Amino acid sequence: MIETKALTKSYRRVTAIRDVSFTATPGRVTGLVGLNGSGKSTTLRILLGLSRATSGAALINGKRYHQLRHPLRQVGAVLEQGLAHPGQTGYTHLVTQALLSGTSRSRVKELLSFVGLDGAAAKRTGDYSLGMRQRLSVATALLGEPDVLILDEAANGLDPSGMAWLRELLREHAARGGTVLISSHLLSELEQVADDVVVIGRGEILHAGPLAGLIGGTRLRVRGGNPQLLWQAFERYGGTVTTDGQVLYVSGLTAEHAGDIALHVQVPVYELVTETPHLEDVFLSLAGES
Numbered sequence: 001m002i003e004t005k006a007l008t009k010s011y012r013r014v015t016a017i018r019d020v021s022f023t024a025t026p027g028r029v030t031g032l033v034g035l036n037g038s039g040k041s042t043t044l045r046i047l048l049g050l051s052r053a054t055s056g057a058a059l060i061n062g063k064r065y066h067q068l069r070h071p072l073r074q075v076g077a078v079l080e081q082g083l084a085h086p087g088q089t090g091y092t093h094l095v096t097q098a099l100l101s102g103t104s105r106s107r108v109k110e111l112l113s114f115v116g117l118d119g120a121a122a123k124r125t126g127d128y129s130l131g132m133r134q135r136l137s138v139a140t141a142l143l144g145e146p147d148v149l150i151l152d153e154a155a156n157g158l159d160p161s162g163m164a165w166l167r168e169l170l171r172e173h174a175a176r177g178g179t180v181l182i183s184s185h186l187l188s189e190l191e192q193v194a195d196d197v198v199v200i201g202r203g204e205i206l207h208a209g210p211l212a213g214l215i216g217g218t219r220l221r222v223r224g225g226n227p228q229l230l231w232q233a234f235e236r237y238g239g240t241v242t243t244d245g246q247v248l249y250v251s252g253l254t255a256e257h258a259g260d261i262a263l264h265v266q267v268p269v270y271e272l273v274t275e276t277p278h279l280e281d282v283f284l285s286l287a288g289e290s
């Protein structure tokens with residue numbers, strides 16, 4: 001479980017985050033989404049004890065990071081700047097980290113293969129591609145078999161198969177009862193993995209809740225012979241109508257119902273489509289309004 005309560009961080013001139021409160025619950029993947037500079041990394045860094053909050057609390061399993069008895073076994077983190085020394089091989093890096101977290105060497109081999117790096121274990125991490133570095137960071141995060149995973153822009157640099165691999169890994173972690181918090185500046189990147197989303201804009205929470213709630217309902221796009229008459233009829237039967245001057249956008253009615261209404265008022269319909277708003281558009285209008 002991850003909780004932030006009225007978390008605020010001010011630098012000398014900038015308030016990076018203000019009153020940020022949200023919960024990431026076990027068994028679910030929570031996405032933290034915001035445009036560049038919105039405060040995602042600041043929030044995650046405070047959760048991981050890398051930065052101190054000006055006020056408020058950031059808790060992992062009910063405790064601040066520095067109060068955790070075995071932090072590396074409770075929380076695994078993938079941060080933007082990565083972890084590995086460029087001169088070390090992937091294998092040496094993981095063994096060093098294993099020693100720090102009290103994990104056995106046998107788990108290192110197992111993890112290298114789990115993240116698809118066994119072929120590159122003897123290569124210097126400085127020669128790794130961005131995607132390989134992300135895979136190594138994920139392996140490092142998983143070393144201590146933590147319940148809680150925190151990932152900052154972890155999909156950066158991954159190709160489509162890498163993205164699919166990461167999504168499956170995070171979904172499985174949540175399915176086993178783990179807590180996953182992953183940030184991104186693209187909601188579309190999280191669309192297939194997150195159960196819940198926290199949208200942050202200019203340091204403040206704009207939405208926190210199930211992903212489905214953010215998308216909202218579908219609407220109908222209707223073009224017909226007498227828009228004025230159609231509009232009145234749709235509203236009379238409980239629809240809510242807006243228009244761009246050409247097309248009517250109707251919510252609160254099914255396509256079947258709208259078609260029947262048009263037939264009833266004898267207006268020909270040229271187009272009747274059910275539309276689901278594109279998630280990225282919803283996010284951009286939300287983030288843009290902040």
Ligand SMILES: Nc1ncnc2c1ncn2[C@@H]1O[C@H](COP(=O)(O)OP(=O)(O)OP(=O)(O)O)[C@@H](O)[C@H]1O
Nearest residue numbers: 011014016034035036037038039040041042043185
């Ligand atoms: N050490 C610092 N000193 C001063 N201001 C900072 C510092 N770190 C972050 N900020 C400011 O705080 C705000 C939030 O930054 P943060 O890095 O948390 O955003 P972000 O959402 O992670 O963005 P990005 O996706 O670009 O990394 C920005 O305005 C940033 O300039």
